[in-house]
Amino acid sequence: MKSLLIIEAKKSPEFLERLLRVCRHRGFTVDSINAETGSVKQVSHITLTVCSERDISLLTKQIEKIVGVLQVATLQQEQNIKATA
Amino acid sequence: MNGAHFVVQALKEQNITQVFGYPGGAIMPLYDALFDGGVEHLLCRHEQGAAMAAIGYARATGKVGVCIATSGPGATNLITGLADALLDSIPIIAITGQVPTHLIGTDAFQEVDVLGLSLACTKHSFMVQSAEELGPIIEQAFEIATTGRPGPVLIDIPKDIQVGPSVAHALAKLVNSDKQLNSKRIEQAKSMIESAKQPLLYIGGGVGMANAVEELRDFIQETKIPSVCTLKAIGCVPHHSPYFMGMVGMHGSKASNLAIQECDLLIAVGARFDDRVTGKLDEFAPNAKVIHLDIDAAEIDKLRQVTLSMTDNLKQVLPAIKAKTNIAPWQKQVAKMKIDYANRYDHPGEPIFAPALLRKLAEIMPTDTVICSDVGQHQMWVAQHMFVDRPENHISSSGLGTMGFGVPAAVGAQVARPNDTVIAVSGDGSFMMNVQELGTIKRKQLPVKILLIDNQRLGMVRQWQELFFNGRYSETILTDNPDFVTLASAFDIPGETIVTKSQIDQALQRLLKSEGPYLLHVSISEEENVWPLVPPGAANDQMMESVG
Structure with missing residues (x-):
């Protein structure tokens, strides 16, 4: 099952590492990722497509616990969505 | 004031009076600031020992434990302790020195x-x-470590920032963030409790971490709902409570495991359905x-x-969901199971039976004794056969199962509670994993008592090899152990060895009455196993039991 996540987080040098580690450890494969940091508010915007047999809520709840995460949205969850990298 | 002095000042502002650690190159400025900075430092003999002492300190008091190490190997040696604190949700702060900023990334x-x-x-x-x-990072670190689900936080400080000038930072006042309870859910919970015929409380370590022991006890007092607990929740419910069935799970009591399988409402309180608790998940509390x-x-x-x-x-929610129950037949059934499946201590022969020894110790030790377990068979025997009446008096590496935890945790607990008896219960395998911390006991003249249960085996692994690997005892035979009493004496720790039941009473008295540290080395048979045992992959009602 593929899911598309949109994450907003406070900018920090290691945030992507934290995010990707959580995805792998909790059993989700990252199919695509796009990350941009706004110049004004120092907020990182990350779009992530992940794949797993596990329910996506198991991942989003863990991502929400990462210090610095402001918002996590699950936009789609279906068998075959197109990656938007 | 340089950065290092600022760190010491910030620790004092967080009410930290005691830290554990080991100096080295990149953390030397902080050690210089600690020299006369007004925060007590205890030198442990390995950074892992320092991390576990900080855990013991935190668990014995509910306060934050702090450990300090240098860069590189000092920091890597902390890692097991940090993982231990993460799995058991313990609030500790680890401060590590780092090479100067301009050298980071150069393989310095x-x-x-x-x-x-x-x-x-x-x-x-x-x-x-x-x-x-x-300043802001230290403040955030303490807030993160102690709020929500507690846990370890690491602060890595390059050496140039330790020696450079500091910048003043005003401490913000923390605001109580308790939220409004959801009244609809509260009513639903009460309704479920009221209509349940066979409700059961499954109590986890979160109760102690939330400082909600009194609220839990009030809830039990009013509802009279029977309860079981995890390893980390031992002490939350008084052991003499008629409907308290003991620990649940792989080495849980038979009564607990059967009650779980029969209950019609399971109330999990600060517990996380760990695999060692649930056995085969699909068949855990199936009804x-x-x-x-x-x-x-x-x-x-x-x-x-x-x-x-x-x-x-939990301090808010437990009082809110108190409800009337009408469960007399269930209470009667549970109380009967507790009696029918009570532990027996009438072990034949003269060799020492560890469960009986530990039971005896629990009966005669002072009320506020802190028991720090190591990891292995002795850990499970402590959980099954000893009793404490506060969670902060039973300190055990529950989630990570870290051998070598017991002695350094006891160091931290004894420093935190100098007037209470602290006993490290260890095994011959675990004891050797952080044996260097005997040097810490000697240095501080800590009156830590060590009960070393020696079967000359890595007992828990040996038990599994016997049961599940056709008796192929691969690397679990430790007949080449050192002479433990002589080893302790090298650290000026007196001790003795006992081998028969008739020696137990007087030896335990000597252990408890010694003014300083003491090692009681107990030799037991290598064939003793921990029972009952839920085999891997089995449901909790499929326990293997002793046939002896």
Whole structure:
């Protein structure tokens, strides 16, 4: 099952590492990722497509616990969505 | 004031009076500041010992434990302790020195990417990149470590920031963030409790971490709902409570495991459905609706789909869901199971039976004794056969199962509670994993008592080899152990060895009455196993039991 996540987080040098580690450890494969940091508010915007047999809520709840995460949205969850990298 | 002095000052502002650690090159400025900075430092003999002493300190008091190490190997040696604290949700702060900022990323001497290493074993971690960040980071670190689900936080401080000028930072006042309870869910919980015929409380370590022991006891007093607990929740419910069945899970009591399988409502309180508790997950509490109370939303529906959940502070939610129950037949059934399946201590022969020894110790030790277990068969025997009446009096590496935990945890507990008896119960395998901490006991003249249960085996692994690997005892035979009493004496710790039952009473008295540290080395048969045992992959009612 593929899911598309949109994450907003406070900018920090290691945030992507934290995010990707959580995805792998909790059993989700990252199919695509796009990350941009706004110049004004120092907020990182990350779009992530992940794949797993596990329910996506198991991942989003863990991502929400990462210090610095402001918002996590699950936009789609279906068998075959197109990656938007 | 330089950065290092600022750190010591900030620790004092967080009410830290005691830290544990080991100096080295990149953390020398902080050690210089600690020299006369007004925060007591205890030199442990390995950074892992320092981390576990900080855990013992935190668990024995409910306060934050602090450990300090240098860069590179000092930091890597902390990692097991941090992972232990993460799995058991213990609030500790680890401060590591780092090579100067301009050398980071150059493979400098004793440089390792500590922030990278910390990602999987801390709740959060910081690398300080400027003097301005130092104050806010220390403040955030303490807040993160202690709020919500507690956990370890690491602060990595480059040496140039320690020696450079500091920047003043005013401490913010923390605001109580208790939220409004959801009245609809409260009413639903009460309704489920009222209509249940066979409700059961499954109590986890979150109760102690939330400081909600009194609220839990009030809830039990009023509802009279029977209860079982996890390893980390031992002490939350008084052991003499008629409906308290003991520990549940792989080495849980038979009564607990059967009650779980028969209940129609399971109320999980600060517990996380760990595999050592549930056995075969699909068959755990198969007939029960589940109410899950836990501060961590990520635990809800992680392993067991629940009927109702609340992620509120247990101190708030437990009083709110008190409800009238009408469960006399269930209470009677549970009380009977508790009697029918009570532990027996009438072990034949003269060799020492460890469960009986530990039971005896529990009966005669002072009320506020702190028991620090190591990991293995003796750990399970402590959980099954000893009793304490406060969770902070039973300190055990529950989630990570870290051999070598017991002695350094006892060091931290004894420093925290100098007037209470602290006993480290260890095994011959675990004891050797952090044996250097005898040097810490000697240095501080700590009156830690050590009960070393020696079967000349890595007993728990040996038991599994006997039961599940056709008796092929691969690397678990330790007949080449050192003479433990002589080893202790090298650290000026007196001790003795006992081998028969008739020696137990007087030896335990000598252990408890010794003014300083003491080692009681107990020789037992290598064939003793921990029973009951839920085999891997089996449901909790499929326990293997002793045939002896």
